[in-house]
Amino acid sequence: MSRFGGRLREYPALSIDRFDRDNLRARAYFLSHCHKDHMKGLRASALKRRLEGSLKVKLYCSPVTKELLLTNWKYKFWENHIVALEVETPTQISLVDETSGEKEDIEVTLLPAGHCPGSVMFLFQGENGTVLYTGDFRLAKGEAARMELLHSGTRVKDIQSVYLDTTFCDPKFYHIPSREECLNGILELVRSWTSLSRYHVVWLNCKAAYGYEYLFINLSEELGIKVHVNKLDMFRNMPEILCHVTTDRHTQIHACRHPRDDDCFRGNRLPCGMTCQNGTPLRIISIKPSTMWFGERIKKTNVIVRTGESTYRACFSFHSSFSEIKDFLRHICPVNVYPNVLPVGGTEDKVMELLQPLCRSYRRNQEPRYKPLGTLKRVHKRDLSDTDEDDLFDTELTSARPKISKQQREESGPSETTQPENAEGNVKESTDSYKESNDDDDDDDDDEEDKEDTEKNTAQVLPQESDATSTEPKADVPRWDTFFKCDRLDESSENEDNFPSSAGAGGSQSLFSDSDGVSDSTHISSQNSSQSTHISEQGSQGWGSQGWDSQMDTVLITSQERNAAEFSCFSRTGSRMIPVPHEAAKESQADNSSWKAPGQNRSGASDVICDLKSKDLEKEAEAGTAHVQEVLVETPDASRAPDLELKRDSQSSSDFEIPLTPDAELPQPDKLYCLYKKLAAGESIVRKPS
DNA sequence: GCGATCAGAT
């Protein structure tokens, strides 16, 4: 949760994601995304009063954020004070103090943050240097290196400070499976279950917050089943989302909520009240998206864990992992970094200790002779070369996509050497171009908040003249650029970038160690006929709820240790089987909307699917083993303590064992074989209600 | 009665 106070040391006249206390006097406001912990004070009467006194006070955000915000009547009073800025469109803002007339110009650029719909980072450039406020973000490795507007020419801009989302800034969160992996795991689980019969439904136990939409979209697109939600009017102007959610409860995927929804579930009732259809009781499983992380030495990524008879947890993260954070910061290499969040159980000191080595202020002190700006790399290059740890999960880098900035803008802040890129920009220590610009490393600036008493200020947006792409924000036309934005063009050769890092590690690295003290030597030995993800129903009577505890099994979908070569195409037979955000993006774009993913789908390439697969095969070939993308494993081990953590990491294999519908018939082996075959081929299995 | 804050639950 953000504990950012709202102000940047460099530009204290701005308030970002905080709207109380001193922020009441800001000359301009910024909202990175529509999560409550970033909206503190946004509807307070004090601020409301200020707005009433001036039409000049503005709140800047992405078009999607504006739309989401204004859907909530509590924020309606902002309506005439919100300025939606297109992402990746540098905009000049004039900050005027209404009393003194004092004026300050600043340029702001919204960069996609991959956290939730509309989420952005803010890049400010002005007299006091270039500053990046990340808001909350999830960006895959290499993502920063691909953001044009973080660069000037082929070099990263000279960034004075980064205000960073440090939610998972702790080595214990070293690795979090990529968004693709997680989506895949969930997709296959949902597919397996919902294809058993029309009475088999899935409840996605999502929190009340934006950020799951891409999951809904992908499930709906892949399975042709809309997702039931409580409300969808906030999406009324977002057809890309709207068409995949529904308020009709008669669907097999639910993400509806109820204050007592866990009770509902226990009573075999969906939060919306549905419990049966046509007199036939529903068969409900719940999938709870939650963050799963893996320590540095753990290479497995089990993205689905069975936690009960019919409950699952699925890996899902809105925030970057530790290694992703490091990659991000290392690329930017700012002079200073300031954490916006204290990780659970962490302290500011600890976080700083971890992050400062990636900053210039620290490096200059520690290694004066060593010019570490070599971390800067060409936009289209990935640089993983400098971290051994990272290599654990990531594979080779790929070059590619000679990307030319369409808007090669000069830094307005401290000048930046626009020197010819060094050809192999991914070398870690190119000594050149170490800009010793502003070095007021002020760590001693904790409270100068009250410095300015700019009582009334104004801000005005001026389209930036020099920038061809800057446009007047079209406040009325919400667009999707802000969520999951990525340049998906011509990146085919770069796919591995976002290819699930874990997958890369999959075959080739087989050392298992457990940094978390978790047993790790798990191998998937599910060589059974059903190598692929599947669910089978089995008599529930067999093990009553009381039996579950002792037999609770871990069901895993892993993308790391895959077996069953012959099923390597499982779930991706078609041209588009893998539910990846960019897929969605691509399609949305096709129909006019842009739903791009920054972070995870970095692969953003249009050919992700194929590439994922071929990549997979490639790896497998390397490793001399064939794997399947996901294998659902279950470990029926009555002797094991029901320790989820342990279970999660100690995968063993077996099949799902899910209680059988009372009046359903147990499928015969041959029938089952057929079923699996169809599943493997990606065909839908239609059944007549029994 | 409203809002801010905290503890607790989900």
Next chain:
DNA sequence: CACATCTGATCGC
């Protein structure tokens, strides 16, 4: 487990 939010209790205005 760890994402963000809501609820209820308490306190101050």
